[in-house]
Amino acid sequence: MADVKVLIAFYSRTGVTEALAAAIAEGAEAEGAEVRRRRAREVVSAEVMALAPGWAEAAQAMNARYDAPTAADAEWADALVMGTPTRFGAISSELKAYIDGLGGLWVQGKLNGKAGGVFCSTSTTHGGNESTLLSMYNPLAHLGFIIVPTGYADPSLYKAGTPYGASSVSHNEASPPTADDLDVARFQGRRVAAVAKALKAAGVK
Known part of the structure; x- marks a missing residue:
């Protein structure tokens, strides 16, 4: 059994944020963690989704790959990493x-x-990555x-990302995250x- 459990709860519409979630999962698993990836579900109507070509089809495909995140997932986890595309910053x-x-x-203090x-990810270079994070x-x-x-805390941060969290810019073309x-x-x-492993071992609440 893994020493630590990590929940990655994300929303992705075109797959860019999904790709970041997959890389975060790789890193956590390399540290010995058990990982659950969960995709949040749409809250808008099918009519709204139809206004953006490919949205409904991409959502259906991703929802087939991932369960929706639940409160039980958060209680199970020792760590939660949340990901989202920016929405107006x-x-x-x-x-x-x-x-x-x-x-x-x-209210029960179970996440303390x-x-x-x-x-997060955004479509444009100054589209609000840091404000979103x-x-x-x-x-x-x-x-x-x-x-x-x-x-x-890692050389990779001098080439990409932010000091607040990983990020990506898709240049209005749903371009996938770069290697950096x-x-x-x-x-x-x-x-x-x-x-998370250290906090759990120390019994931090």
Whole structure:
């Protein structure tokens, strides 16, 4: 049995954020963690989805690959890493809906002392990656997580990502993350898993 359990809860529409989630999972598993990847579900109507070509088809494909995240997943995990595309410089409504469903665990204090991290993607170079990542720190703090930033604790951060979490820019073409982006994501997975392991061993609450 793994020493530490990591939940990666993300929303992805075109697969860019999904690719970052996969790299974070690789890093966490390299640190010996058991990982669950979960995709948040759409909260808009089919009519709205139809306005963006390929959205419904991509959602169906990804939902076949991943279960939806649940409160039970968060309780199971020693660490939660959340990922989202930016939506007007902030978290997507799909992922926020999942976070808002964790109130039952919050009131019981069941998320206190777990490690938390964030990652995101955006379509444009200055499309709000850092503001989105920082906005995701707020619910982590309220829920009792110990926030684990990437910092500049690995050489990969001098080429890509942010000190707050892994990120990617798709240049309005759903371009996949670069090799440098994925290196940051793998480092983030390793770091969050290592910190979660240490917190668990120390009995931090």
